[in-house]
Amino acid sequence: MKTIRLMLLSLLALLGLTTTNSQAQNLTVGDIAFLLFDGDNGGGEGDDQFAFVALNNITAGTQIYFRDDEWTGSAFAGIGEGELLWTAPVGGVAAGTVVAFTTQNSLSVNVGNVTATIDVGINISGSGETVWAFQGTSNTPSTFLAAISSDTFADTISGTGLTVGTAYAVQLTGSIDHAQYSGPRSGESSFTNYASFIGNVTTYWTQASPSGVDLTANTTSFTTSAPSTSVTIDDVMIDEGDSGTQILTFTVSRTDNNGTFSVDYSTADSTANATEDYVVASGTLNFSASGNLTETIDITINGDTDIETDEVFFVNLGNLTNTVGTATLTDAQGDGVIATDDFASSITPTNDLSFTVKGNITMPSGAEITAFDPASQRLFVPPMSGCKWLTWAMPVRRHLSPPGT
Numbered sequence: 001m002k003t004i005r006l007m008l009l010s011l012l013a014l015l016g017l018t019t020t021n022s023q024a025q026n027l028t029v030g031d032i033a034f035l036l037f038d039g040d041n042g043g044g045e046g047d048d049q050f051a052f053v054a055l056n057n058i059t060a061g062t063q064i065y066f067r068d069d070e071w072t073g074s075a076f077a078g079i080g081e082g083e084l085l086w087t088a089p090v091g092g093v094a095a096g097t098v099v100a101f102t103t104q105n106s107l108s109v110n111v112g113n114v115t116a117t118i119d120v121g122i123n124i125s126g127s128g129e130t131v132w133a134f135q136g137t138s139n140t141p142s143t144f145l146a147a148i149s150s151d152t153f154a155d156t157i158s159g160t161g162l163t164v165g166t167a168y169a170v171q172l173t174g175s176i177d178h179a180q181y182s183g184p185r186s187g188e189s190s191f192t193n194y195a196s197f198i199g200n201v202t203t204y205w206t207q208a209s210p211s212g213v214d215l216t217a218n219t220t221s222f223t224t225s226a227p228s229t230s231v232t233i234d235d236v237m238i239d240e241g242d243s244g245t246q247i248l249t250f251t252v253s254r255t256d257n258n259g260t261f262s263v264d265y266s267t268a269d270s271t272a273n274a275t276e277d278y279v280v281a282s283g284t285l286n287f288s289a290s291g292n293l294t295e296t297i298d299i300t301i302n303g304d305t306d307i308e309t310d311e312v313f314f315v316n317l318g319n320l321t322n323t324v325g326t327a328t329l330t331d332a333q334g335d336g337v338i339a340t341d342d343f344a345s346s347i348t349p350t351n352d353l354s355f356t357v358k359g360n361i362t363m364p365s366g367a368e369i370t371a372f373d374p375a376s377q378r379l380f381v382p383p384m385s386g387c388k389w390l391t392w393a394m395p396v397r398r399h400l401s402p403p404g405t
Helices: 002-014 191-198
Strands: 032-038 049-054 063-067 083-087 098-102 113-118 130-137 140-149 169-171 178-181 205-208 229-233 236-239 245-254 260-269 282-287 294-302 311-324 327-331 333-339 346-349 354-362 371-373 378-381 386-393 397-401
Touching (some): 032 130, 083 098, 229 311, 236 245, 294 311
Parallel strands (some): 140 169, 229 327
Antiparallel strands (some): 032 049, 032 178, 049 098, 063 130, 083 113, 130 140, 245 294, 260 311, 311 333, 354 386, 378 386
16 A cells, blocks of 8 residues: 555656645735735625625736734734635636635635635624735735725734735724625726725725625736827927928827727828929838837928918827727827028118208207107207207118128
8 A cells, every 4th residue: 555655656656746726826915915804794694795896917826825813913812713725726826807705604705715714714704804815825924915994904914014004904994794896897907906905994885884784805806908109290390491401300109009009191281382382292101019209201302492480280180090909089189380581681881870950040958849840851959058950861871681690
């Protein structure tokens, strides 16, 4: 008999199997979070419940202990209360899955397998009760994963690495008998984003104290939505030039390269005119998964010597078609500014404006009248003590030149 047993053990070793139930994955804080605490469902101990959500994938065979004993800061106070051992099923547990337990006489779980390692299960109370989730061995945690307390963690949480008031140490208030997460389970881009909702007990949990209330575990899975890729086009400017052509380049950008899509573009007039100021253009840009974050559009600009202001035309994006992922246009119009470099000439006089004093009239001090006589072409400019009349002449125009010269 001993020989047969040794042969079986040798065969198991050759196949890479083991007779011990080992952990397939070492979990950490952030991998799971409690969603349900039910200390008196229907008034019977056998219907006590709790549940957690997997915020990351859990591989097959991974084990987690659940215990409702008091924690002293370095060890559990004793073995007078219950402890359960849960094992992830073949195929593992996908992130977002809700795992719900009923305890005591009707010990069961909806995903994986559960056994009682101490007592016959966990008898959850609404008064000063804490349920712990950890890895390690029975009665000896090596890593705490999460906790939930019915009354502000009556026992200490030091030495666990958990932070009260977060999704990983849910703190109920007022000796709660029944509490369940009632917040969002969809719409977030990652499962860990739900932690902020789960940790907000005041807003996203339903809590009640009376016994004898039937509470049904909500096992609806959490889901994620891929974040939408934002697609934009920039605004650009170029000097016009007096002749020939130049290229004005627009850049179309996306915020990530997770998806595949195409987007059409076409030019449109504003104050600039097609064919005169620029060459009409249209086409399609293609973005591929893991490809470039940007693509460019080249527009030909025509130079001229016309005296004019800056001119503008548009490059419009449209007809975005997604093949993989979700991309949206958040800036679908690029402004193209053609900056003028041709200016009107200005007049430069040969000398300063000159005046000749033709007469003087004495006036009482304080009088002041300024007048121009178009018939005589005289300008009367009285100072405080008299009046002078002047003849004046425009300076001779010398030549034309651009401003600033």
